[in-house]
Amino acid sequence: MIRDYAARSREIIRDEPGVREAVTGATIAFDEKRRKGYAEVDADAWRRWAEGVKNHTLTHLDHYLTEAEARLRANGAQVHWAADAAEAREIVIGLATRRAVASVVKGKSMVTEEIDLNPALEEAGIEVIETDLGEYVLQLLEEPPSHILGPALHKSLRQVQDLFAERLNTAPDGDPDTLARAAREVLRNAFIDADMGITGANFLVAETGTVALIENEGNIRLTTSLPRVHVAVVGIEKLLPRMTDLAGFLQLTARAATGQPIGCFVSLIQGPAAEPGDDGPEEVHVVLVDNGRTDVLAHEHAWEALRCVRCGACLNACPVYRQTGGHAYGHVYSGPIGSVLDPGLLGLHDAMPLPFASSLCGACEDACPVRIPIPELLLEWRREAQDEGLTPWKERAALAGLASVATQPGLYRLAGRIGSRLGARGAARALPMLGEWARDRALPKPSPRTFRQLWREGIE
Amino acid sequence: MSAGGESSRERILGRVARAAASRGRLSHPGALATPAAADPVSGFVKCFTSSGGEVVQADRGRPANEWLTGFLQALEPGVVGVAVGPEVPAGLRPRLPDVAAAHAGAGISVAWGAVSESGSLILPSTGTRAVQLLPPVHVVWVPEGRVFARMEDALRELLHGLPAAVGLHSGPSKSADIGRTVVTGVHGPGRCMVVFI
């Protein structure tokens, strides 16, 4: 439950100190790579361009969705529309049942987490195997992903060694290479045996009906190539107008996520195998999912969050996320983007208190490849929450405390920054919480090192 | 498609159109001008090798297939059986037994083209995906004249005959999911080697 955010954060910080260490280390490393990746190109120009393309697409989304659908059909793929999670699950399970699917391999996908697909497939008697190495670790542990990019980045080597020793019979001190090889063996057989591959999509190109997927391991290429049926579950906001737009987005997304010029593997899928020599799937299905996205699109401010390309850069830059990782947030989309997207997708009431889980330091916006004004959107949600009477003081105090733990000793600087970014009105709404934090600061356990120290250590 | 699917389609498109109409339709910013390398081949080599890809020089004094045969046998471990894509012409096929991709020591392909700015190989699905993905080593012949400076140029040209699927390979398979240590060859090939022709 999202409502337990503050309590869960405290628990993680107090009871699982390894999580903060692992998440902070990994996100600082990612963030540094992102900075390098941006520095190699004219990142400001790329980001403004990407913002413009996404704004254009989102304000012509009806047009591009129809175009993508027509192209996909012409390419021999089948297109399905799902208004909500239940309908999306029904569609996928219907396809699996019709093709007598016994086992499914999956590529890492946030939207299939969002619609709770795995439990539904398992309930229907279908075996589901996550094939991204990090996701595979989490599936064995029965845990949800904690980060968009590194789903298991909150896990230490020791924890994976213990897990694999127990489940895959590897040596208790196996190095990462040995552990990865053991997983590869299990998963290679799974790919060969599977009847269906399920993925998300990074982009869907309207002009060509192309489902584009970025990755580094190759498991998504295998998932979309070996089984006889491929199902791509795609949020309706993933559209791009043309292939030439995709050229820019493939590179910008990779730079934002990991600093790479591009992912090691990109799959561009237009439809089922048609030509001789192609050993790809006989059927390709694209399930277009709304599940709250049209509500976000209709919202006066929050619609900008739909530009998100799920690169994880805002999570990596966020001093609050670094304290706990994604599990504290209680929903599949965590960190800064989760805090602005979840209220739109789930309704503000159900997403409380996430808009308050931020110090408004602005690092997320500076990192974001599509320039989503996350701090402004957080303040908008806070205003709405206040107008709807959704903000009990105690909760706000707890969250302000958590945020300040992450950013101490920058409270004054922070207040100044909020004021300069958002004007007096924004600051006036945000500052009372900081006052309450001062009264109730015993709640979270303070960080022994400040965020700035950690950050410096990470880059020097 | 189910009856429910049909109505969901109308519902989603209707809501999207109303949201767009209330906001006003924003224009497209045009093309992203990324710089084009003067020498695409050396740009490709730099980018591809810095992400772990390998570029090998063929001995041009010998027939290409003979050179490749010796090269594969000299790898560690030496290659016994290969899987070769149907697009590979006879003169570029090593003289080693053909085996199923799942059991091959190396997969051999010819790239449709390559991209300098991202260090990517462009591999169409007609080249047989299993050959490109299953063997631990992937050797790719790349025609030197088909290295595009920019991804946009390559994708624009690809539009003229887009196959069912295209893979862009820009280095070996990698993961840092366990203990933040980079390991290669997790699912796809652990070595990705380019030979220019």
Ligand code: SF4
């Ligand atoms: S909000 Fe921006 S930075 Fe965060 S995941 Fe989305 S695109 Fe990346």
